[in-house]
Amino acid sequence: MTHGGDTIFGKIIRREIPAQIVYETENVLAFRDISPVAPTHILLIPKKPISALSEASAADKELLGELMLEAAEIARREGLDKDGYRVVTNIGANAGQTVFHLHLHIIGGRPFQWPPG
Numbered sequence: 001m002t003h004g005g006d007t008i009f010g011k012i013i014r015r016e017i018p019a020q021i022v023y024e025t026e027n028v029l030a031f032r033d034i035s036p037v038a039p040t041h042i043l044l045i046p047k048k049p050i051s052a053l054s055e056a057s058a059a060d061k062e063l064l065g066e067l068m069l070e071a072a073e074i075a076r077r078e079g080l081d082k083d084g085y086r087v088v089t090n091i092g093a094n095a096g097q098t099v100f101h102l103h104l105h106i107i108g109g110r111p112f113q114w115p116p117g
């Protein structure tokens, strides 16, 4: 796994490339996925460049809690909570992680299968 490097999400945080930003705080940023897999597909990231959940540490405890609570809040605001939705984070090759900056996928607006493919 790539560690600590700058990624496309770093460029979005710094507004070096455009994104459809839906929510921002001092610590987190949410924007629409460029290639949505569902009617609603939002990426929620910490501004801190943690490469994946597996690379977070105890020092990130509060930040990770904030991410989870903000994911639920964004889903509520997008009207996803009535029918349900999914929050996913991919870690490494087997999960298909392609951007090595921790992100939660918030996806909804259609039913999903379980187990995932």
Ligand code: 5GP
Binding pocket: 008, 019, 020, 031, 032, 033, 034, 035, 036, 043, 089, 090, 096, 097, 098, 099, 100
């Ligand atoms: P991963 O596969 O790493 O879990 O997810 C990376 C996600 O980032 C993918 O769903 C992909 O469509 C999205 N993505 C990649 N590059 C960009 C970009 O430049 N802008 C936006 N908004 N999403 C991106």
